[in-house]
Amino acid sequence: MKSVRTSSFWRTSLNAELLAAVLAGGVLLGGSWIALSRLQQSYVQLAQADAERVNLYLREHLAAGSVQLQQLAELPVEQLQGSAPRLLQVFSDLYLVDAQHQVRRILKSASGSRVFMGFSFAGSRIEPYLHSGKGVGSTSHISRGLEDERASIYIQHPLVLPAAADGRPLFLLGRLNLSYIQGFLNQFSRFSGNPVLLVTRDGFVMLSSQPLQVPAVDLSFAASAPGPVRPLTLEGQQWLPVVSRNSALGASIVTLVPLDRLFQQQQLVLLLAATVALLMAVVFVVKTLRMRQQLFGPISSFINQLVELEMQYRRPATSRVPLTLLDDGAETGASGANFLEIQQIRSSFTALMQVIHQRDLILQQQLRTSLTAATIAHEINQPLATIHLLCQLAQDQLGRDASGLDIPDLISKLDHQSQEVNRVIERMRMLLRNVKTELHPTDITSVVSSACLYLKAQLQSHQVQLCCSGLDRDDLMVEADAGQLQMAITNLLRNASDAVSHQPPERRLVALSLLPSVSSSAAEVILRIEDSGPGFRFDPSDDTLFHSSKAAGTGLGLFVVRTTLANHQGSLELGRSSRLGGAQVSLVLPLLSPSPA
Amino acid sequence: MLGLAGLLLGLIVWQGLRRSAVVVAVGVDLPLVPGAAINPSDRHTADLYLEEHPRSRLRLVNHFNDEVAASGPASIAKLKRQGVRFFITTQSSTLAVPSLREFADGSALAINVSAVSNRLSGHDDFFFRVVPDVTQEQQAIARRLDGLPGRRLLVLQDISNPGYTEPAFAVLQAELSRSGRWQMVKHRLSVPDFDPRRDQHLLTGRYDAVYLLAGTFLPMIGNVAQLLYTQHPNVPILLTPWANSPAILESAGPAVRSIQIASNFRTREQDLRIDRYLRRFERRFGYTPYAMALRTRQAFEILDAAVRSGATTPMEVKRYLLRQPQHSTSFGVVRFDADGDVAGAYQFLKPRWQTLP
8 A cells, every 4th residue: 555645834935935045045046146257357358458458559559669669770880879879768778689699788777787898698598489580570588687587578670781891790689668557557556456467488577567476377277278278366355367478579468367356256146045045045944934833833732722622522422521612822822813714714613513512412312312212212112012911811711711710819910010111211201301400409318208108108118127318417408400410319318228238138228318518510419229239230330321230120220310411411330349349330510619528 | 991992092093183183384585586587496496395295293483584674584483373283395505594593492303405604603502504515516516617727717796695605705705815826806796786888898808717606596597607608608607506496597698608607407308307396396387496495305205204303393303304314215325414404416417408407
């Protein structure tokens, strides 16, 4: 058999809503992440464009320097010693060098330069870029200058006119004034907000926009992938380097995008998404808790009452307690009064309960009446059949032989059966009266005394000793129908008398006692009747409708007693008498007012 | 019983985790060369070491040198306050001598790769060196000079790093005075502020040998050497181990033909281990580091071995360093004496361009 996993509705609802909150948070997060990535991509593209602009400026600067140097190279050597070279602001240092890269003349020199007449650039890092080709200029990669170890770019151009002295070719070697580029980088960085670095292939930073002071950047991982590469940590900050190569300079233009801003944006979005998801979850939890209190609470109470109702109807009708209607939850706050549906459920259920209750009462009454009628019919039928038989016997005997007739005996038996019919009819009348019980404050002592007096003659004729106790009080008042109650007590005393009738005369004992008692809930009076007979032959705890310990008994008497007590909100306890050894019957009736013991 | 076993197991696991979580921060100097681009050779050496030893528990913290001597101890004290207990320093003697007190009480331990002042020698402290002190170094240079022909010696002493050059000159002078062969002329100049026009007169005269007593890998040593070469084209120019740098040779031009550099290492052509390492370095970073970076590598190997042995405090590392008779490194063994100093032999390299260290 396939088992179905069950769960409560509110738990399922909460799980679904929390899942929705998580999914919503995830979707929000994912969406934000994609948007941020695109934003970051755009940001990086802007930085890339910035780097390209710097690249363009550098190329133009190099081209301008090259053109100026070429123009200068067209001048005669004598004029180069004049003021013309000094006017070229694009170069900070200018030399005439020979084919061995040795300085033959210093035309212009920056302050603090360590290059001197006769200084050789041979073996230096710029030597590979210097050549002795005719009429063609060349530009070195950016590197540390031999003058002052500062970033330098050298441009060389052969002189157009041969040198006069020895006829050997000479070259103009100029070191670009990079203060222009430095200033440009500073300005550019200030406007763009991103530091710009000029980094050689070996990772040394040649130029950087102020105020960033970084000696070297590890760009080895970016060798094959220009553009944004993995983040760098410089001066305690995280940067995203955007690399643009400048093959003419042998360097990379690195635009540093501060990741702090991107991280802040990401963190802000993450925080926002997490907050939204959390708020949704909180709202769902609070809502579920409130729903559980105001909606599911009453529903749960309703379910409990339905279960209780079922249990009630599984019990015998006589032991049912009156149904309480749906709890309004006022004490627990789970009234659900805010919800129309709950109010409708409550009112409908209450109405349903009332209908069921009334119908149950009617059904019980009808059942009781039907059973009683059937039993009475059966009871009446028996003595009538006996009477009929006796009459036939009397007729037969009177017709055949009158001398042998035991007429008195037959008449006595007829009388007895007639009395039996009479008794059944009395009980029937009483049962019919039970339909409407009229309760009045009644002194139970007088009712018991009346019953004893009523049976006094019978008891004496059966030689039964009746011992009464507790009948001297006059304060034991009960709400009772005196007639019904007296009938019930008479029945019980008669039963006791019948029970001891087979005992020897000296053992025919019946005891009656009246005891006030205070139970946990109310003051009560207990009427106990004990006898010295054989006791109950059936299980006293069995509350089947009709039982009897007598051979010819119908159990109708005990049923009458039960019915009477039910009509009086009392109870009946059956057991064995510890004092007399026979049956013990206890009638418990609520007192009108507590009575001291 | 079961609970006790669980507790013991938990304790062992916790100890294991605690042990694996120990991080040793190492201060690495990034020399600030005055007036020059900064050379990140040491930092890159550290990076390469950790890349090649991903399971190492060493973690790097930058420690920047400064030109001002007083800033040396302050920068170390600052890092100590941040919890750094181990330093691999490239401080020159001028910075290292005042910093010595920071390593006196065992709150931190340093392995220095460049300070050779004999004022750092003979102290039972937490300052270790993987380089011989200036006495051994200058004795070796004096012996080399004694092996050269001639009588007239020009010594140019750099005054920008007196912590090194003053005791070095004192030792050299004492050693040379024993033979009494050399007539020594000494000029003092600030190499970082070298101006060929202004300082040219210091180089004039007739000399049989020139000794440029300068260190800290100042690139302008090459410019001075080239000017010396133009003045004295056939005279040997001796340089200290602290001028063993490709950048210096680039500036030296044709003076490379006359240069002899004192070194504890052989050239890369002579030592395949060095060549292989430099090839890895060049492949990774695109340039050749100066010679001192080899010592930085040695210092990392020694410190990492100490940490691997379980030493995590300066005292434990000190015990380890002194207990081992010798420490194997990629470029040979290192033996510390009781004071954390080392002895070493010198040779004199006649480099060609781009062949050093």
